[in-house]
Amino acid sequence: MFVAFTPTVGVQMLIAGFLSWLLRANKAVSLAVVWISNPGTMVPIYWFCYRVGCAVLMLAPTKRDWWTDLASPPRGWWPAVTFYWSRFVEIAGPLWLGGCVVGFVCGWATYYGVYHSIRYYRSGRD
Numbered sequence: 001m002f003v004a005f006t007p008t009v010g011v012q013m014l015i016a017g018f019l020s021w022l023l024r025a026n027k028a029v030s031l032a033v034v035w036i037s038n039p040g041t042m043v044p045i046y047w048f049c050y051r052v053g054c055a056v057l058m059l060a061p062t063k064r065d066w067w068t069d070l071a072s073p074p075r076g077w078w079p080a081v082t083f084y085w086s087r088f089v090e091i092a093g094p095l096w097l098g099g100c101v102v103g104f105v106c107g108w109a110t111y112y113g114v115y116h117s118i119r120y121y122r123s124g125r126d
Contacts, residue, residue, distance in 0.1 A: 001110045004036040005103035007095050053098025
């Protein structure tokens with residue numbers, strides 16, 4: 001659950017698989033859980049994580065015009081790459097911190113919720 005909220009799009013399944021192997025956890029479940037952050041949910045998840053990171057760091061979030069400027073990058077391949085890279089660097093710190101905070105909270109809540117649900121289910125079967 002933690003990895004699903006980190007901005008590691010494209011390698012989340014690899015990270016989750018490695019961590020589940022390292023922690024001797026269920027690999028199939030760990031790979032499926034990172035699908036929470038799919039193309040349909042990425043924007044709201046990462047926006048929320050960014051806002052949490054800004055709140056923790058006591059930074060003002062970027063304004064709407066910063067986001068609308070992303071639609072009109074400079075012409076040319078290299079200027080566009082440097083434009084988007086510089087914009088990413090501006091939000092990377094709060095995004096990572098917020099993703100880790102939200103991931104930790106959701107991971108902790110999920111672990112204890114599932115753990116106690118399984119214990120309750122198993123106690124009723126005995």
